[in-house]
Amino acid sequence: MKIATELLKGVLEGIVLQRISTGETYGYEITQYLNAHGFEDVVEGTVYTILMRLEKQHLVAIEKKKSDRGPARKFYRLNVAGEDRLIQFWQQWAYVNTQMTQLKESRHD
Amino acid sequence: MKIATELLKGVLEGIVLQRISTGETYGYEITQYLNAHGFEDVVEGTVYTILMRLEKQHLVAIEKKKSDRGPARKFYRLNVAGEDRLIQFWQQWAYVNTQMTQLKESRHD
DNA sequence: ACTGCTATATAGTATTACAAAGTAGTTGGG
DNA sequence: CCCAACTACTTTGTAATACTATATAGCAGT
Numbered sequence: 109m110k111i112a113t114e115l116l117k118g119v120l121e122g123i124v125l126q127r128i129s130t131g132e133t134y135g136y137e138i139t140q141y142l143n144a145h146g147f148e149d150v151v152e153g154t155v156y157t158i159l160m161r162l163e164k165q166h167l168v169a170i171e172k173k174k175s176d177r178g179p180a181r182k183f184y185r186l187n188v189a190g191e192d193r194l195i196q197f198w199q200q201w202a203y204v205n206t207q208m209t210q211l212k213e214s215r216h217d
Numbered sequence: 218m219k220i221a222t223e224l225l226k227g228v229l230e231g232i233v234l235q236r237i238s239t240g241e242t243y244g245y246e247i248t249q250y251l252n253a254h255g256f257e258d259v260v261e262g263t264v265y266t267i268l269m270r271l272e273k274q275h276l277v278a279i280e281k282k283k284s285d286r287g288p289a290r291k292f293y294r295l296n297v298a299g300e301d302r303l304i305q306f307w308q309q310w311a312y313v314n315t316q317m318t319q320l321k322e323s324r325h326d
Numbered sequence: 327a328c329t330g331c332t333a334t335a336t337a338g339t340a341t342t343a344c345a346a347a348g349t350a351g352t353t354g355g356g
Numbered sequence: 357c358c359c360a361a362c363t364a365c366t367t368t369g370t371a372a373t374a375c376t377a378t379a380t381a382g383c384a385g386t
Binding site for chain 2: 341342343344345346347349350351352353
């Protein structure tokens with residue numbers, strides 16, 4: 109499904125954090141995963157910008173490892189600040205979700 | 218609850234469309250309503266820019282009416298294109314929601 | 327060599343929410 | 357009458373973020 113890119117703002121960062129939190133991973137793999145799981149139009153450039161943003165905000169630990177299939181990979185793991193941010197993200201998401209549902213179901217007086 | 222403004226991008230337009238769809242309304246009222254229903258930090262400037270965007274995209278019909286309490290109000294109603302857009306919005310929202318839930322519950326192999 | 331896949335990086339653009347300030351009409355208190 | 361408070365709309369500028377497009381590079385198979 110085609111998703112308006114504006115609807116992904118803020119969401120994609122949460123998704124990337126979530127993906128990293130379940131085990132160390134790297135940009136290319138994250139992109140492939142998202143493309144195969146409902147976010148078909150997300151491109152590499154987007155994921156890499158997010159990863160570099162996370163790094164700049166000190167939410168991740170990075171380790172470079174050689175690959176047997178191509179260039180070296182930069183593996184990401186969440187640090188404590190990253191885990192906190194992820195928790196916050198899901199709380200906000202749940203909250204927005206709740207409010208949206210109520211809004212949709214409510215009528216004018 | 219404090220919501221990251223990035224998480225509202227795209228969402229607010231849908232909310233405003235939804236609010237208009239349940240009966241003709243105007244900017245100030247929409248702002249008040251949102252502030253009282255989970256979106257406390259949304260300010261007038263934001264709502265008015267959205268309304269003008271909707272107008273520019275020909276999704277609404279506008280009627281100016283005198284108020285007994287202050288300056289004249291600009292009332293908004295959705296036209297057919299606006300209704301379509303609203304339907305699309307909820308479809309995309311539901312889709313993203315589904316994918317997010319699956320993503321949160323999934324683990325690395 | 328060339329193609330394709332793996333992998334990272336970055337410059338530029340469009341969109342959008344928010345901050346901040348301004349303009350105006352109406353009402354009620356002093 | 358003046359001023360504050362509330363109602364109501366508008367506009368300018370800024371920050372954040374996803375996307376477009378492109379570049380770089382390693383490795384494998386033909």
